[in-house]
Amino acid sequence: MRLKCGVPVLLSLLLLPVLASAQSMPAPAWGASVDGLRLGLALVDGAEREPVIEVTFENAGPQDALLNLGFMVGNGRTMVPHSVRLMVRGASFGTCELEYADRRVSHVGGRIDDLVVGLPRAAQYVVKLPLRDFWCAARKKFPMPWPAETLHVTARFSGGPAVSVNLDMPGMRLMHFWRGTLASGAVSLQVPPR
16 A cells, blocks of 8 residues: 555656756747748757757648758768758847858768658657857858857758768659748847857
8 A cells, every 4th residue: 555655756756857857948939830830949048158059840730741951971970950040130240141060070071861850740859059060151250259249049941852862862852851941939149258
């Protein structure tokens, strides 16, 4: 009898850290739904010194979706969601589209594959990316020099077909990738000085 009463209490105690971490998760700023898909953007809690963004893809539509988020190298060892861009606006900073440039991939001397993500109905896919790995190609500066001001940031994703079709994967051209553009809602960000 004691064991039966103790099990619910023990399970409750074990779930407390899970429930606490779920409550501290940032709520994404969602953009408009396009064909049942939407994009959310949030700043990761506890990452004030080195800001990290969290981009969430959600499929609330009636059909499964297939996304091409960018590319992979090393036969899938390193995944680069290059199709995720950030639009940043600030008073002195102006406006700039930031591209993701993973520091682990300084050059590619071999095979490149598409970063394919399946997103079934009612599913979410979340990727966390350090802000330090984004840069503005128009300004030709890496790492990005951040101003000491509040910035307004939105994420954008442009979906398209497979682009890195290799000889052993010609069927990738036939896959029904989601095509279109998703934009998130806006978040405010102040990058701490280095």
